[in-house]
Structure formats: structure tokens, C-alpha cells
Amino acid sequence: MQNLYIKTYGCQMNEYDAERMADVLAVSHGLRLVDDPALADVLLLNTCSIREKAEDKVFTQLGFWRPFKEKRPEVVIGVGGCVASQEGERLRRRAPYVDLVFGPQTLHRLPDLLDACLAERRPQVDIAFPMLEKFDRLPQRPGRDGATAFVTVQEGCDKFCTFCVVPHTRGREYSRAMPDIVREVRVLVNQGVSEVTLLGQNVNAYRGATGLVGEGDLADLLERLARIPGLLRLRYTTSHPGNLDERLIAAHGNIEILAPHLHLPVQSGSDRILRRMHRKHTVEQYLDKIARLRAARPDIRISSDFIVGFPGETDADFAATMALIDMVGFDQSFSFKYSQRPNTPALRLKDGVPEAVKDARLTMLQERINGLAREYARALVGTRQAVLVTGPSRRDPRELTGKTACNRSVNMAGSMDWIGQMLEVEIVAALPNSLRGRVAHSTAVSQRLAI
Ligand code: SAH
Ligand code: SF4
Ligand code: F3S
Numbered sequence: 001m002q003n004l005y006i007k008t009y010g011c012q013m014n015e016y017d018a019e020r021m022a023d024v025l026a027v028s029h030g031l032r033l034v035d036d037p038a039l040a041d042v043l044l045l046n047t048c049s050i051r052e053k054a055e056d057k058v059f060t061q062l063g064f065w066r067p068f069k070e071k072r073p074e075v076v077i078g079v080g081g082c083v084a085s086q087e088g089e090r091l092r093r094r095a096p097y098v099d100l101v102f103g104p105q106t107l108h109r110l111p112d113l114l115d116a117c118l119a120e121r122r123p124q125v126d127i128a129f130p131m132l133e134k135f136d137r138l139p140q141r142p143g144r145d146g147a148t149a150f151v152t153v154q155e156g157c158d159k160f161c162t163f164c165v166v167p168h169t170r171g172r173e174y175s176r177a178m179p180d181i182v183r184e185v186r187v188l189v190n191q192g193v194s195e196v197t198l199l200g201q202n203v204n205a206y207r208g209a210t211g212l213v214g215e216g217d218l219a220d221l222l223e224r225l226a227r228i229p230g231l232l233r234l235r236y237t238t239s240h241p242g243n244l245d246e247r248l249i250a251a252h253g254n255i256e257i258l259a260p261h262l263h264l265p266v267q268s269g270s271d272r273i274l275r276r277m278h279r280k281h282t283v284e285q286y287l288d289k290i291a292r293l294r295a296a297r298p299d300i301r302i303s304s305d306f307i308v309g310f311p312g313e314t315d316a317d318f319a320a321t322m323a324l325i326d327m328v329g330f331d332q333s334f335s336f337k338y339s340q341r342p343n344t345p346a347l348r349l350k351d352g353v354p355e356a357v358k359d360a361r362l363t364m365l366q367e368r369i370n371g372l373a374r375e376y377a378r379a380l381v382g383t384r385q386a387v388l389v390t391g392p393s394r395r396d397p398r399e400l401t402g403k404t405a406c407n408r409s410v411n412m413a414g415s416m417d418w419i420g421q422m423l424e425v426e427i428v429a430a431l432p433n434s435l436r437g438r439v440a441h442s443t444a445v446s447q448r449l450a451i
Contacts, residue, residue: 001074004031005040007061010048012237013104013199014081016150018046020138021080021107027139028111038068040075042114044100047081049165052339058083062095069097076100076117080107082169086342088127103127104170105155108137129171131155135180141187147390147420148403149193153181153221154200159240161267162278162346163307163338166201173202177209178221185225194420195233195388195403196225203236204243219247226255232422233388233405237263238305241281244289253296259405260297261331264290265305269324270317273310276349283324290328301376301406302328306335308365309358311349313338318361325368331406332373335365377408377430384440385410387425389418404435412437 004025008018021044025031034040043065048054058079069075078100079091085103092098099117102110106126113124134155156170185196198221200206208215216224218236225234234257241264252258264286268274271282293300306321337358340347385404393399393411400414402423410425411434418439425437 001029001041001076002031003034003040004042004044005034005037006044006046007037008046008081009057010046010050010054010081011201012150012197013152013155013201014046014048016152016199017081017104017107018044019141019150021046021110023139023142024108024110024137025114026142029114037065040068042076042078043068044078044080047079047083049082049086049169049341051336051341055083058091059094062098066095066097076114078102078110078113080104082165085127085169086165089125092123092125099123101125101127103129105129105131105134108134131171131174135176141184141191147193147388148195148197149188150197150199151181151184151188152176152199153218153236154203154206157201158205159202159242159280160278160345162276162349163310163341163344165341165344168343170201173205175200175205175207175209178215178224181221182224182228185231186228189228189230192420194231194422195235195390196231198222198225198234198236200236201238202240202243204239204245204248217245217247219251222251222255222258226257231257233257233259235259235261235407239264241266241279241286241289244293246292249289249292249296252293252300259407260300261303261406262293262300263303263305266324267305267307268310268313268317269321270313271320273313273317276312276346277307277310278345283320287324287327299405301331303331303333304328306333306365307338308335308361309338309353311338311346311353312351313353313361322365322368325365325372329372330369331376332408333369335362335369337362374430376406377435380404380408380427380435381430382427384424384426385437386422387412387437388422389414389420391419392416401434402437409434410437411435412439414439414442418442 006018008014022033047058076099079098080102084101091101100113117124154175156173157167158173160167204218206218266286387402387404387410389400389402393401399411402410423439424441426440427435427437429436
């Protein structure tokens, strides 16, 4: 047994978890990642259940893997992530050839599960929520390539929005100890990482591990990390508006390396729908927070998630969402048609919106958001931006690609030695999905470049 193949989808926290699954199995069983599932001895599928479509992928993907096991019965197939957490044993009823079922909070137990499965020759299911264990049991991160990295600092959710599975699949809110996070980020920076994105389903609910000396909130954590030499940019995602407090708003003004970009999902622009969603804030409160953020950091860009067609959403409610989009001028955002999720309170709402209406609203909303994002991209042309070089361009490997503070891709000519550095780049063109740039200064510059 030597080869491991992991397929992951869903949120960035799942990407982080998938990396950690590989780390843990490399240490325990000497497994190394391969790109071809046909070569793998252990196949892991890290799943997401946020929307219907995501969940449907599980059994299609497992169907593709089934023949590998029929050919080589010793192949081990495991399913982790939020669908595993939600379905547990039931998952094996639909796909009996699955050997391991583990949740987002039990991935550190993979080595034991794998051993038990091999020794007892029977499937293993472990979808408990032993929050305190997960991060304590993960190994140090081994060497890695790349200029950017994710670090999960907070897990789970206590908000219970009526449409959402996350509190059910990831469990209650839990924050990692600050010294552990600082250590992990230091290791990453020593390996050449220059930009770190702190992750959590409610990352701004971060509170540190309770009872430990020196713990604090997200503003404290960001301040602490900003002092690490060599770390050039910090981001965090995803935030709940309710947890965006004065201290965090102030941090956006004070912390130089904090990217002037915030993903702050609002879901709807109608108070009536926000109430039914149990989002715990009004449109006015949301707008007030944006205004205060902009006062603290005038160049900040705001993006959001939207749900259209939540049960009971009228034309007027939807119009309010469109009005909010114009008021805020959101940047590149995500939008989804409401889909019913298992175990969620919104299942009981009877006034569902017809599929055709949802489709029409989604198209309208996306056109508006894309229009705003294009307008902004065009406005960037002629300005100088702080661009973090992340690697060779995918389209033309002789070129470099990088990211602006507002997370847009920029392609440009330059030296591969600049990977991992922050450059001052003049934006020369706005293409449909990326920007074209010309390096103005090949030295690290402040993120506070005027636009
Ligand atoms: N914690 C974040 C969101 C995490 S889920 C927050 O509170 O904003 C990511 C996004 O998926 C949500 O913002 C929402 O827009 C979308 N989503 C969640 N459940 C959904 C559902 N049942 N139907 C459609 N979209 C959904
Ligand atoms: Fe889901 Fe709401 Fe929690 Fe976000 S805040 S993860 S949408 S329950
Ligand atoms: Fe999906 Fe679970 Fe993330 S449902 S969005 S993988 S927390």
C-alpha cells in the first residue's frame, strides 16, 4: 500500500482538510499522493452537502471508482466531509463497497480507521465530533510548494440559519488555540508561503481556545500573525455580519498586510427574508457595518453570497436584494438557487418558489454582479496594484500569474524568481476572466496602492 488519491470539493475548509488527510496518512502509512485514481491503493472522497447538486456528486464519483475495487479488491475507498457526516451508515447502504466513512472532525483518526479496516477486514464508520482532538492530533505540516496557503482557525457554526446544513455536519463553533495557529503559519512562511487565508465557517467568531493565556479574538489573531516576518498578505473567510465587531473593523484600518477585501455574505436584501432565514441582522445593520468598514479602510472591496428563491421570496423581496447590490456595489460574488437540505428548519416552509422563477432571478442577479465586477476590472486599468506572484501562468507557463489585493488574477511577463513576492504592477488590460499587467517595481510594495 503506497499510493493515495484524494478528490475534494466544497468549501476551502474542505481543501484544507484534504491536505491534512494527506499529511496524516503520509506520516502514519507512508502514503504518497498520486494524480491518477487508477494507481491508488487508497481513494478518499472529501464531500460537501451545502446544496443538492454538491451532494449528488458523491454517488456519481463513487460509481467511477467502483471498478478499481472490483479489479483489485484490496483497494480501500473512503468518504469524508459533510455528506459523510450527514449520512453516516446510510452512505454504505447506497454504496456498500465503501470501506471508510469519516466526518470533518474525525479525519485525524484516519490512520486508526485504516488499520482497523485492514485488520478486521470490515468497514469502519466514525463521524463523531471530537472537536478538541482534531487539531491536536494532526502532524506538523510537511514541506509544500506554493506562495499561498489556507489555515483553518475556527470550525463549526452555532448560527443555525434555517437553510443551512453546516451546524449539523460540522458541529458547534470551535476555535483553535492562538499559539498553535501562529506556529503553523510560521512553518508555512518558512516554506515560502507569503499569503495566508484564515478559514472558518464563521471565522470572525474566532475567540481563541478558552481558558488559555494570551488568547484573543480574530482582530488579535490577525495582529499577532501580521508580525511574522516574511508574511506579506493575510485574508480571512467566511465571515458572518453579526460577528463583524468594532475591533475587527478597526483591524482593517490598522493592519497593513490585511488585504482590503472582505467576503461578507448577506444572502438577501429583504428584512422579511433575512428573518425567515434566521440571519439575525437587518439590511440596515449590514449597510451600517459596510459604511464603517469603508471609513476604516476606504479601498476595501466587499463580496457576498446570495440565495435566490428562498421559500416565500416575492418579487418585492428579490427587488430589495437587487437594490442592495446597487447600494453596496458588490465585487465578484457567489449566488445560488435555494435548495432544500436535510434536517434544516426551512424544509417546513411550504411556500416554495417555482424553479423557473428561481432561474430567472439567479440570471438577473448574476448579470448585475458580473456587470459590476467588469466595471471594477475596467477601472483598474491604468492603476498600479500590489500583486502577489503565485506561480507560472496556466495558459502560458513562460508568464507569471498573481493576485491583486481584491483577489483578481493578473498575468504578466517576468522572472520565475519573483514567485512568492509582492510586486507593484501596472494593470494594462481587463480581459473577461483576468487582468493583464506590467511589472512596475520588482520589489515588495505596500498593499495600500491607490486605485
Ligand atoms: N458561513 C457562511 C456561509 C457558508 S455556506 C455564512 O454564514 O454566510 C456558503 C454559502 O452557501 C452560503 O453563504 C449560502 O449562500 C449558500 N447556501 C447554504 N445553504 C444553501 C441552501 N440550502 N441553498 C442554497 N444555497 C445555500
Ligand atoms: Fe450556515 Fe448560517 Fe452558519 Fe453560515 S452562519 S454556516 S449560512 S448556519
Ligand atoms: Fe460544504 Fe461542509 Fe464546507 S457542507 S461548504 S464542505 S462545511
